[in-house]
Amino acid sequence: xxxxxxxxxxxxxxxxxxxxxxxxxxxxxxxxxxxxxxxxxxxxxxxxxxxxxxxxxxxxxxxxxxxxxxxxxxxxxxxxxxxxxxxxxxxxxxxxxxxxxxxxxxxxxxxxxxxxxxxxxxxxxxxxxxxxxxxxxxxxxxxxxxxxxxxxxxxxxxxxxxxxxxxxxxxxxxxxxxxxxxxxxxxxxxxxxxxxxxxxxxxxxxxxxxxxxxxxxxxxxxxxxxxxxxxxxxxxxxxxxxxxxxxxxxxxxxxxxxxxxxxxxxxxxxxxxxxxxxxxxxxxxxxxxxxxxxxxxxxxxxxxxxxxxxxxxxxxxxxxxxxxxxxxxxxxxxxxxxxxxxxxxxxxxxxxxxxxxxxxxxxxxxxxxxxxxxxxxxxxxxxxxxxxxxxxxxxxxxxxxxxxxxxxxxxxxxxxxxxxxxxxxxxxxxxxxxxxxxxxxxxxxxxxxxxxxxxxxxxxxxxxxxxxxxxxxxxxxxxx
Ligand code: NDP
Numbered sequence: 001x002x003x004x005x006x007x008x009x010x011x012x013x014x015x016x017x018x019x020x021x022x023x024x025x026x027x028x029x030x031x032x033x034x035x036x037x038x039x040x041x042x043x044x045x046x047x048x049x050x051x052x053x054x055x056x057x058x059x060x061x062x063x064x065x066x067x068x069x070x071x072x073x074x075x076x077x078x079x080x081x082x083x084x085x086x087x088x089x090x091x092x093x094x095x096x097x098x099x100x101x102x103x104x105x106x107x108x109x110x111x112x113x114x115x116x117x118x119x120x121x122x123x124x125x126x127x128x129x130x131x132x133x134x135x136x137x138x139x140x141x142x143x144x145x146x147x148x149x150x151x152x153x154x155x156x157x158x159x160x161x162x163x164x165x166x167x168x169x170x171x172x173x174x175x176x177x178x179x180x181x182x183x184x185x186x187x188x189x190x191x192x193x194x195x196x197x198x199x200x201x202x203x204x205x206x207x208x209x210x211x212x213x214x215x216x217x218x219x220x221x222x223x224x225x226x227x228x229x230x231x232x233x234x235x236x237x238x239x240x241x242x243x244x245x246x247x248x249x250x251x252x253x254x255x256x257x258x259x260x261x262x263x264x265x266x267x268x269x270x271x272x273x274x275x276x277x278x279x280x281x282x283x284x285x286x287x288x289x290x291x292x293x294x295x296x297x298x299x300x301x302x303x304x305x306x307x308x309x310x311x312x313x314x315x316x317x318x319x320x321x322x323x324x325x326x327x328x329x330x331x332x333x334x335x336x337x338x339x340x341x342x343x344x345x346x347x348x349x350x351x352x353x354x355x356x357x358x359x360x361x362x363x364x365x366x367x368x369x370x371x372x373x374x375x376x377x378x379x380x381x382x383x384x385x386x387x388x389x390x391x392x393x394x395x396x397x398x399x400x401x402x403x404x405x406x407x408x409x410x411x412x413x414x415x416x417x418x419x420x421x422x423x424x425x426x427x428x429x430x431x432x433x434x435x436x437x438x439x440x441x442x443x444x445x446x447x448x449x450x451x452x453x454x455x456x457x458x459x460x461x462x463x464x465x466x467x468x469x470x471x472x473x474x475x476x477x478x479x480x
Pocket of ligand 1: 227
């Protein structure tokens with residue numbers, strides 16, 4: 001099998017197999033070819049991973065931050081040197097086109113490792129003058145962190161969680177989605193090669209039950225999940241049972257607002273990136289595109305021409321711009337949404353159901369707020385275009401959702417751009433851009449889209465806890 005890893009799991013610095021775990025196939029979505037067969041982690045494997053992480057974390061936390069950073073920096077360099085091969089593996093695992101994975105997946109993971117490597121030595125506490133006495137604070141690691149990933153950006157998600165966790169002195173046990181289990185194993189091997197001590201970053205495979213076992217284990221101090229809102233609710237509740245820290249990166253139904261004075265070509269380009277990149281399987285996508293009625297015709301005309309020119313095909317071909325969806329289950333879900341949008345009265349501008357594992361870039365116009373397409377996350381290349389007439393109206397409609405992951409505004413009037421963004425209920429906003437998520441800037445959602453932040457300085461707070469130390473400088477004045 002062309003992508004069979006050495007073993008299913010990576011624990012305590014080495015590959016681990018336990019054939020007693022349920023076997024599952026890894027499929028290249030473009031052809032249906034089975035590229036690897038792995039085993040789900042048994043309770044013994046889970047226990048081994050957590051025990052290894054607990055052991056490794058104690059010594060790792062005692063290193064100077066600059067020494068920890070050096071390991072992460074080396075891992076980033078190794079990833080960059082091997083980006084070509086890693087990107088092919090990512091294509092096989094996810095079905096995304098090689099022209100995307102080569103620039104977006106592992107490279108952004110390497111950025112995260114490099115960024116947090118540099119940030120680690122800058123994390124300090126504060127001193128608090130208290131007259132003759134004083135207090136100081138220390139940012140301490142949490143301990144063993146559990147990372148649970150979704151299937152859409154498997155290697156990037158693993159890096160985005162591992163980098164801040166390890167930089168701050170934690171260890172991690174990571175469970176990828178069983179749909180895309182291969183990239184995280186490579187990260188574990190690369191970190192080990194870069195000098196990470198055995199047990200610092202472990203990968204165990206499995207379905208939701210393995211994630212649930214990790215979340216409820218008493219050795220787990222923190223859980224960072226990227227996934228859907230229903231899974232987020234379950235994982236958050238399970239973590240609450242043990243008063244564990246959480247980061248929840250969940251779904252969205254984000255608005256992208258195009259005002260009448262916007263640069264229409266840029267707005268069309270952004271709407272396409274925010275709906276068709278990765279076959280639309282991106283949580284922060286701007287799937288409700290509100291277009292001012294005055295420019296709607298122009299917007300739709302340009303969009304149709306450009307969407308129909310997108311080249312679908314073999315994701316390993318460098319000329320391919322859009323690959324298949326990740327799984328047959330996801331294809332069925334997306335097609336059901338296309339059918340429902342038609343039945344609910346949306347107008348199909350281009351695209352449709354597609355064939356096999358492929359769904360073409362699809363645009364619906366005359367979508368209303370009440371339609372299912374405006375309310376539910378599709379996670380496929382299906383754009384809903386909605387009309388609007390004025391600013392206050394579009395802000396209210398943009399916010400009328402349980403989600404709050406992201407939002408975008410296109411306008412030439414920068415005062416309006418900032419005024420609108422200030423009122424949008426979203427954790428990540430773009431002005432005259434969309435879906436750019438550089439590691440230097442924090443990322444995350446509000447409302448049902450999540451809690452906590454990844455990336456940027458903000459991530460430090462989600463992988464550390466604060467210790468306050470009061471220092472008495474004189475005799476204790478007790479009244480008894
Ligand atoms: P899921 O929510 O189904 O799964 C996410 C992960 O959680 C998987 O590894 C899954 O394992 C695991 N899991 C499922 N049930 C439990 C449980 N009870 N306890 C612990 N872990 C569990 O998401 P998908 O993988 O289907 O990914 C798509 C979703 O992720 C979309 O809805 C999207 O919006 C969201 N997403 C959010 C992002 C963000 O940053 N906000 C980024 C990317 C995706 P298994 O796969 O075996 O079920």
